[in-house]
Amino acid sequence: MFRIDPNRVDLAREYKARPFGVHSGDLQMVLNLMRALPVEGHHVLVMSKPHREWTLAVMGGRPPRPRLQPSQVFTSLEAAEWHVFKLRWQMLTGQPLQLD
Amino acid sequence: MTDLMGYCDPQSLAPGDTLRVMVSCLGADAFRCDIVRVLSAEAGPDHPPFREEVVANPVNRDYPARRQPIEIGSFALVPPSPELAACESFTLSLYVYPTLPGQGRQGLAGTWSAASRSGFALVLNEAGAPEVLLGDGKGRIGRLSTDIPLYARRWYFLAASFDAASGRLHLLQQPLADKSFHPARRVSAEAQTDVEHLVRPGPFLFAAWHVEDVARPTPGGGLRAGGFFNGKLDSPRLSRRALSEAEALALAGDAPPSGLEAAMVAAWDFSADIASERIRDLSPNRLDGVTVNLPTRAVTGHNWRGHEMHWLKAPREYGAIHFHDDDLADACWLPDLEFPVPQDLPSGCYTVRLRAGEAEFHVPFFVRPSRGQSVAKLVYLASTATYTVYTNNLGRFTGTPELHHGRLTVLDATDELLLKHPELGLSTYDRHRDGSGVCYSSRLRPATNVRPKGRLWNYCADMFVVDWLSRSGEPFDVITDEDLHREGLGILRPYRCLVTGSHPEYFSGAMLDALDAFTRGGGRLMYLGGNGFYWRIAYHPQQPGIIEVRRAEDGTRAWIAEVGEYYHSFDGEYGGLWRRQGRPPNLLAGVGFISQGFDASTPYRRTPQSRDPRAAFVFDGIDGELLGDFGMLQGGAAGLELDCYDAGLGSPPHALVLASSENHSNVYQLVAEEIAVAHGATDGVQNPRVRADLVFFETAGGGAVFSTGSIAYAGSLGSNNFDNNIARLTANVLRRFLDPTPFRIPDCGR
Numbered sequence: 001m002f003r004i005d006p007n008r009v010d011l012a013r014e015y016k017a018r019p020f021g022v023h024s025g026d027l028q029m030v031l032n033l034m035r036a037l038p039v040e041g042h043h044v045l046v047m048s049k050p051h052r053e054w055t056l057a058v059m060g061g062r063p064p065r066p067r068l069q070p071s072q073v074f075t076s077l078e079a080a081e082w083h084v085f086k087l088r089w090q091m092l093t094g095q096p097l098q099l100d
Numbered sequence: 101m102t103d104l105m106g107y108c109d110p111q112s113l114a115p116g117d118t119l120r121v122m123v124s125c126l127g128a129d130a131f132r133c134d135i136v137r138v139l140s141a142e143a144g145p146d147h148p149p150f151r152e153e154v155v156a157n158p159v160n161r162d163y164p165a166r167r168q169p170i171e172i173g174s175f176a177l178v179p180p181s182p183e184l185a186a187c188e189s190f191t192l193s194l195y196v197y198p199t200l201p202g203q204g205r206q207g208l209a210g211t212w213s214a215a216s217r218s219g220f221a222l223v224l225n226e227a228g229a230p231e232v233l234l235g236d237g238k239g240r241i242g243r244l245s246t247d248i249p250l251y252a253r254r255w256y257f258l259a260a261s262f263d264a265a266s267g268r269l270h271l272l273q274q275p276l277a278d279k280s281f282h283p284a285r286r287v288s289a290e291a292q293t294d295v296e297h298l299v300r301p302g303p304f305l306f307a308a309w310h311v312e313d314v315a316r317p318t319p320g321g322g323l324r325a326g327g328f329f330n331g332k333l334d335s336p337r338l339s340r341r342a343l344s345e346a347e348a349l350a351l352a353g354d355a356p357p358s359g360l361e362a363a364m365v366a367a368w369d370f371s372a373d374i375a376s377e378r379i380r381d382l383s384p385n386r387l388d389g390v391t392v393n394l395p396t397r398a399v400t401g402h403n404w405r406g407h408e409m410h411w412l413k414a415p416r417e418y419g420a421i422h423f424h425d426d427d428l429a430d431a432c433w434l435p436d437l438e439f440p441v442p443q444d445l446p447s448g449c450y451t452v453r454l455r456a457g458e459a460e461f462h463v464p465f466f467v468r469p470s471r472g473q474s475v476a477k478l479v480y481l482a483s484t485a486t487y488t489v490y491t492n493n494l495g496r497f498t499g500t501p502e503l504h505h506g507r508l509t510v511l512d513a514t515d516e517l518l519l520k521h522p523e524l525g526l527s528t529y530d531r532h533r534d535g536s537g538v539c540y541s542s543r544l545r546p547a548t549n550v551r552p553k554g555r556l557w558n559y560c561a562d563m564f565v566v567d568w569l570s571r572s573g574e575p576f577d578v579i580t581d582e583d584l585h586r587e588g589l590g591i592l593r594p595y596r597c598l599v600t601g602s603h604p605e606y607f608s609g610a611m612l613d614a615l616d617a618f619t620r621g622g623g624r625l626m627y628l629g630g631n632g633f634y635w636r637i638a639y640h641p642q643q644p645g646i647i648e649v650r651r652a653e654d655g656t657r658a659w660i661a662e663v664g665e666y667y668h669s670f671d672g673e674y675g676g677l678w679r680r681q682g683r684p685p686n687l688l689a690g691v692g693f694i695s696q697g698f699d700a701s702t703p704y705r706r707t708p709q710s711r712d713p714r715a716a717f718v719f720d721g722i723d724g725e726l727l728g729d730f731g732m733l734q735g736g737a738a739g740l741e742l743d744c745y746d747a748g749l750g751s752p753p754h755a756l757v758l759a760s761s762e763n764h765s766n767v768y769q770l771v772a773e774e775i776a777v778a779h780g781a782t783d784g785v786q787n788p789r790v791r792a793d794l795v796f797f798e799t800a801g802g803g804a805v806f807s808t809g810s811i812a813y814a815g816s817l818g819s820n821n822f823d824n825n826i827a828r829l830t831a832n833v834l835r836r837f838l839d840p841t842p843f844r845i846p847d848c849g850r
């Protein structure tokens with residue numbers, strides 16, 4: 001099965017530049033893997049101010065409920081996506097994502 | 101944390117009608133209520149500010165807070181009867197198809213009362229094995245189990261008997277033959293008990309047991325039940341003596357042998373009255389009952405063999421009811437206030453705005469014009485059917501929709517209420533706890549996802565259209581799907597033009613017929629959405645506000661209906677996609693569902709066809725080739741869910757495709773119903789059919805249709821303070837569509 005190649009930081013750069021919209025096939029495979037992670041531990045966003053501020057949360061428990069990560073607050077959805085991308089990159093490759 | 105929520109009934113009212121508002125408020129002493137007219141969506145800093153206007157009225161004040169509980173879980177109930185009181189000895193038999201055996205004790209049938217520990221019942225015990233029990237009302241319980249757990253999703257015949265004179269309990273567990281090689285075996289168990297059976301005259305419950313009687317209204321008529329069963333029950337029989345196994349088996353058949361009549365107390369036939377909430381006893385005693393909280397009917401029974409798919413054609417094979425511990429038809433709350441709709445209140449979209457502490461909860465309702473009083477030629481059809489089937493979509497948070505949304509799931513404090521209060525019930529986008537699809541949804545409960553704030557979807561996204569309409573200067577009325585279903589074409593007769601919301605997805609036959617006749621008769625239809633006119637629904641024949649959907653055969657489905665269960669129980673019609681019933685959306689709208697994706701929206705590009713003089717009015721004052729390269733719904737006018745022109749599905753040959761969207765992302769996939777052989781070239785990057793088509797055509801009666809084929813379209817109307825090419829184009833269409841001059845079908849030469 002497909003696994004993320006930690007050397008392909010070009011895909012991370014591509015994602016950072018354009019989180020929403022047309023992606024290369026290789027990046028889409030990375031995203032599909034990340035987005036299919038189980039509900040337990042899945043990252044979601046809690047809208048803390050209407051359409052202007054979002055707080056990171058992790059789903060946990062039964063039934064799953066969002067557990068807020070109050071230190072992770074974003075003022076754009078793109079920034080939130082990028083943050084979660086980096087967390088998942090590390091989780092799935094075992095290595096932190098480093099873009100010099 | 102204050103948990104504040106409410107609902108109302110009815111949902112659509114005319115001046116003079118009275119709105120009842122039911123509220124539950126936990127964590128505060130009082131809540132504030134205000135009636136507000138909603139004029140827009142709350143869409144954040146990039147959009148004109150949220151607009152709501154308080155309607156001055158004496159009901160706007162503080163109210164004492166109270167918590168109102170919800171009794172979730174379905175069962176069936178037979179009222180107390182002297183016949184039941186005569187069952188000191190008994191034989192109770194039924195066919196059972198458990199779906200969650202081993203997940204808690206579950207009542208199958210009986211008079212058992214948990215409070216008094218009296219009566220008797222057949223249950224599944226903690227291990228999932230059948231158990232018969234009876235109580236003396238003093239705390240002693242006699243019981244017998246086969247101790248062999250049932251397999252999930254398999255049919256068994258169970259017969260439990262008790263002979264009061266001898267104290268002998270007997271229990272038979274007989275797996276039914278099928279085409280599998282499951283190793284289930286026949287078991288029977290026997291025991292002696294000295295516990296006396298304190299007979300209860302009822303109520304007799306199926307799929308739960310009696311817990312207590314309470315002073316407030318409950319779905320079970322003041323009764324609270326517990327021990328909810330998940331699975332199907334079929335053909336229960338009750339006798340007033342301990343029958344032999346052979347007698348019990350014989351009695352379960354269609355033609356009971358003579359000699360058993362005197363012993364028989366009840367022989368319930370769940371295949372009777374399927375479209376109702378009644379259950380029928382075929383015995384002379386007529387121990388008829390009712391179902392509570394809408395367990396699923398018109399489901400395959402123990403004897404279904406796959407020869408016939410329609411319950412109306414083989415009712416005897418549909419003698420089962422599928423119960424779920426998360427079924428809910430009616431919260432049954434007491435009203436906290438009543439709002440008589442004033443005579444001068446204009447038709448529109450309103451909510452009961454509830455506030456307590458930091459919590460706010462909107463309860464939407466719609467005011468239609470007084471009959472015969474309106475002068476408006478324009479009408480907005482609020483998609484209340486779609487709102488109802490989407491109500492409380494728990495799976496959006498407990499699943500991983502991120503994979504097909506292409507972005508992180510976002511929720512807010514109101515969404516969290518649903519996670520905190522699973523007793524609010526499910527939507528038809530969810531599965532029951534046992535994995536079966538939720539096919540009924542009710543608006544008689546708080547809805548956490550039908551509101552002008554939060555996720556820009558359905559009601560909230562539709563407010564973009566309402567906002568635009570309210571700024572257009574054209575007087576317009578508001579009616580709802582439920583009105584259209586009930587009243588048909590008559591309710592549309594005063595109008596020249598009908599405007600939909602962003603996602604009018606769910607249509608009953610009556611609704612579709614009315615809209616078709618309206619357009620055919622000269623009316624003008626502005627379909628400002630995507631994935632419209634897609635699913636066939638049935639409204640409950642008696643109880644307003646309850647809708648059935650069977651996700652049958654094909655389509656973009658949140659679950660897939662069980663084989664043999666494609667026909668509605670409410671009206672006997674074939675469920676599923678309209679496209680699978682000879683009425684693709686393309687017939688009415690000129691476009692039909694083709695793709696969805698939720699990461700990014702794109703603009704439309706004008707086509708050569710758009711230069712046709714027939715469409716000149718549409719583009720008056722519009723320059724440029726790109727339409728809607730902006731918007732609140734992922735940045736473009738074409739997105740979320742897309743429809744395209746397809747002559748093969750009935751889009752009219754004279755329809756003009758005025759513009760088509762392009763460059764959709766990898767997340768956008770061709771819908772399942774378009775794919776016969778799976779392949780890898782189905783996304784927006786590789787498949788040219790992944791697009792929204794903006795379509796216009798005239799109808800024979802002087803009417804016309806304008807379709808946007810995109811949910812995101814609504815979100816572009818308000819960009820740049822409503823000064824943009826989408827708003828301009830839509831206004832051009834609206835102006836012409838309100839002009840009485842008939843449209844003419846072009847001469848196509850045949």
Ligand SMILES: [Fe+2]
Nearest residue numbers: 603605631741
């Ligand atoms: Fe939908």
